[in-house]
Amino acid sequence: MDFVYTPEQEAFRQEVRRWLEANLTPDLCVDDAMDERVAGDRETFERRVVWQKKLNAAGWVGLSWPQPYGGRGATLMEQIIFNEEYGRARAPVLPGYMGVSLAGPTIMQWGTEAQKQRFLPRILNADDIWCQGYSEPGAGSDLAGLQTRAVDLGDSFVVNGQKVWTSGAQFAQWMVLLARTDPDAPKHQGISYFLLDMKTPGITVRPLVLMNGHRHFNEVFFEEVRVPRENLLGPKNEGWKVAITTLMFERSFAGGGSHSAQVRRLAALAKQVMIEGRPAWEQSWVRQKLAQFTIEGEALKYTAQRNLTRQLKGQPPGPEGSMLKLCGSELGVRIALFATEMLGNYALLDQGTEVVPDASRWLNRALSARQYTIAGGTSEIQHNIIGERVLGLPKG
């Protein structure tokens, strides 16, 4: 990979930076955007919907979507530069991120022309917010074991069952839903993929509160829910292939965000708190840990760039995706736990103090970091993938 940006790419960066400086207001900014990717309340959600519409009007949403579908057809490098500037400005994750990153690209690949026309423009403009109805109480890592049933009545399907951990379902107007349409077929072959209107009678959304207090995800129950046949995406009983398309897009943004920014904040904290009468920064064990985290963060950065190089050369995805997901999410947990070691009793405070003004932010990090080792495929599953597919070890 060439580490030097071209003049055109630098100009593009300046254009993004200037636009964000002129348009992003402080009330929208967040400290840890991924942790707060689902708005905590409806007011914040609505504010972010207005923000997405503004971005869309300026052509910044769905940057890498093809132009015929309302995108800019931007290059991968432009998308990455945009993401860097967007993160640097502390802008919030778009309320419609599931639609823009998962549902939309899947509809582009598998949808009929009518489905594309109907759904894609509304996704970009945050007119429709989407959620992902995959996991069930008995089907997470073993997703193909899902039990939600959809019975074919000809012009429609009738859905009964339950989903769980459905992020953002409390705000969503639409769901990408996996349901079993042939209970007698081998488990991967009897699943279909539906586009479900969340206003349909028979759907109950029950919020689940995370241990950090965030209202992030939900249980969703289906009782005799009618889905018109036109909302089947891809062929009946071949929904597993469609589901994999969505998962491929999901992997590309799993892992929990930038580690160098986290390590920088950790170093600032070490200068701020005292351990045994001296700033933590002066303790050799603290400095060694900070150095170790920096090394691991840099290693991940270069692994991500190796991944990017593959994509720029049009090569198929390599082992880097699983490695980044596994090592990135685990490093995030270790950084957050080390902060609690330095903070001692302050780690339990949900409000700032004179000594640690951002104590509540660290408490939130300590409680939030572990979610990335579960969402989008657990660390154990990533170990299995690396062991079996990359190292060629026998199945466990």
Ligand SMILES: Cc1cc2nc3c(=O)[nH]c(=O)nc-3n(C[C@H](O)[C@H](O)[C@H](O)COP(=O)(O)OP(=O)(O)OC[C@H]3O[C@@H](n4cnc5c(N)ncnc54)[C@H](O)[C@@H]3O)c2cc1C
């Ligand atoms: C923050 C967050 C947001 C999420 N959002 C969504 C969403 O929007 N939509 C959605 O559908 N789902 C969502 N999920 C669910 C997520 O995809 C699942 O939690 C994940 O796939 C794990 O499934 P599970 O929770 O059923 O755990 P299980 O699969 O029951 O696993 C339990 C434990 O067993 C281990 N294990 C399981 N199988 C193996 C194996 N073969 N080898 C070794 N160990 C194994 C796992 O690693 C784990 O430690 C979200 C999860 C989180 C944490």
